[in-house]
Amino acid sequence: MASRSVETEPSTQAEDDYNAMLSTTDVELLKRAWRNEKAAPEILPFQSDLIARVREQIELMEETVEEKSTLGTDPLSVSLYQMDLDRTLFLLRSYLRIRILKIEKYMFHIQKTDELWNRLSKDEKFFTERCSDDLKKHLEESVLSKLPENYQSRERQSIISEEDDMRLDIFKFDLPELKSICNRVPEPRLDTFVLCRSKDYLTGIQLGDGPVDDRSKLFEMEAGVLYFICYKSIKPLVESGKIELL
Amino acid sequence: MYGRKACQLVKEFASGEKDQLTPFNNDLFDQVISECSQHHHELQSLIRKMQEEGLDVQTARNADHYGALIHLFSIVRNKRCLTAYVYNRTETIRNLLWKIGPVIPKEIEEKLNHWEEEYFKKHSAALRDYMSKALVDLTVDMVPPKDPYIQVRVLEDIREGIVLSDNKNPNFARHSMHFLKRTDAEKYISRGLMEELAG
Numbered sequence: 268m269a270s271r272s273v274e275t276e277p278s279t280q281a282e283d284d285y286n287a288m289l290s291t292t293d294v295e296l297l298k299r300a301w302r303n304e305k306a307a308p309e310i311l312p313f314q315s316d317l318i319a320r321v322r323e324q325i326e327l328m329e330e331t332v333e334e335k336s337t338l339g340t341d342p343l344s345v346s347l348y349q350m351d352l353d354r355t356l357f358l359l360r361s362y363l364r365i366r367i368l369k370i371e372k373y374m375f376h377i378q379k380t381d382e383l384w385n386r387l388s389k390d391e392k393f394f395t396e397r398c399s400d401d402l403k404k405h406l407e408e409s410v411l412s413k414l415p416e417n418y419q420s421r422e423r424q425s426i427i428s429e430e431d432d433m434r435l436d437i438f439k440f441d442l443p444e445l446k447s448i449c450n451r452v453p454e455p456r457l458d459t460f461v462l463c464r465s466k467d468y469l470t471g472i473q474l475g476d477g478p479v480d481d482r483s484k485l486f487e488m489e490a491g492v493l494y495f496i497c498y499k500s501i502k503p504l505v506e507s508g509k510i511e512l513l
Numbered sequence: 514m515y516g517r518k519a520c521q522l523v524k525e526f527a528s529g530e531k532d533q534l535t536p537f538n539n540d541l542f543d544q545v546i547s548e549c550s551q552h553h554h555e556l557q558s559l560i561r562k563m564q565e566e567g568l569d570v571q572t573a574r575n576a577d578h579y580g581a582l583i584h585l586f587s588i589v590r591n592k593r594c595l596t597a598y599v600y601n602r603t604e605t606i607r608n609l610l611w612k613i614g615p616v617i618p619k620e621i622e623e624k625l626n627h628w629e630e631e632y633f634k635k636h637s638a639a640l641r642d643y644m645s646k647a648l649v650d651l652t653v654d655m656v657p658p659k660d661p662y663i664q665v666r667v668l669e670d671i672r673e674g675i676v677l678s679d680n681k682n683p684n685f686a687r688h689s690m691h692f693l694k695r696t697d698a699e700k701y702i703s704r705g706l707m708e709e710l711a712g
Contacts, residue, residue: 354658364651393643398639
């Protein structure tokens with residue numbers, strides 16, 4: 268397969284053209300989207316157009332396989348088509364699966380963050396809502412309903428919302444750190460490190476980590492070179508498609 | 514000491530192996546719940562006492578005030594521990610769903626409490642619903658395919674519900690070996706009814 272097509276090895280013009288063509292096929296784009304989704308700690312925008320096209324192609328391929336296998340004249344090419352189909356199907360399934368796993372893990376966070384919420388597909392949104400309702404209900408039934416009365420109603424939200432006064436108002440007490448303890452919802456860690464590569468020469472990347480005096484320096488990326496870098500600092504570039512993750 | 518039992522509960526989960534479910538600790542869980550009621554009771558009586566003494570509950574800063582605070586914080590903390598315990602278990606349950614599919618084996622069912630079973634069912638329904646809308650089955654193809662066909666050995670007799678994509682009806686007797694489509698075989702492998710032969 269053409270997974271190495273973007274590397275900068277010395278190659279002829281014809282090969283370059285061929286590689287350029289390969290890297291823009293939908294399967295290749297899906298592969299890139301899948302890699303990015305797999306490596307990114309947070310959920311990325313749903314590639315709705317791409318997925319719709321890939322689905323169409325999968326249908327076409329299925330028809331071809333069907334047709335050829337009923338003819339039964341060329342079993343070898345049937346199995347090659349089948350293999351190609353299986354691989355594309357795997358990419359599609361894995362892509363959707365990774366997203367669902369992320370949703371399962373961070374549902375409350377995604378639900379309350381508009382930016383992330385808008386990245387989901389319609390079906391995913393529906394799934395997220397259903398999931399979080401089920402989980403809320405489960406927590407309510409198994410924990411919250413058993414607690415003394417005053418601690419149920421408001422506190423029920425303590426895992427999902429910011430406003431949890433925990434009846435501190437009786438005492439006119441303001442303990443921000445206590446409130447924050449009670450309001451943690453699982454969030455993706457954006458400060459993890461990822462392997463990435465850029466197609467073009469990029470400059471002016473602000474690194475948000477490292478020693479304080481280094482922070483003002485801008486980082487540059489050579490084309491085609493692998494970097495191990497904090498996700499947070501390249502987040503916008505991943506979103507705009509300038510950098511791909513591995 | 515206040516809050517110790519809740520801490521034990523969380524520790525019990527944390528010290529367990531990842532993705533392994535321990536039986537739901539009903540006993541300890543209920544003890545923490547009753548500890549919360551006890552705190553609540555004492556909190557109420559302290560507030561009542563302050564009111565009887567004619568103090569303004571909101572501004573008075575006497576011993577009773579701080580005593581009441583201790584109880585309040587204990588409840589909040591216990592609650593946090595209980596939710597954490599239940600929440601983290603649901604995470605393990607969700608992961609299980611991916612590994613073993615929507616049917617809970619007996620030995621795992623024993624470890625779940627009533628609500629967790631309900632949750633498992635509901636969540637797997639939600640997942641199924643999503644998959645039927647998205648028109649893809651996400652539970653197969655867990656590893657990238659090398660070859661569309663694999664060699665498998667049947668570990669236990671499979672008599673009913675055999676559905677293969679080529680509509681054939683093979684005899685999956687125990688120890689028999691077959692050459693199947695990977696997507697067909699995967700569901701049996703994940704249920705432990707077949708094993709893939711290396712090679």
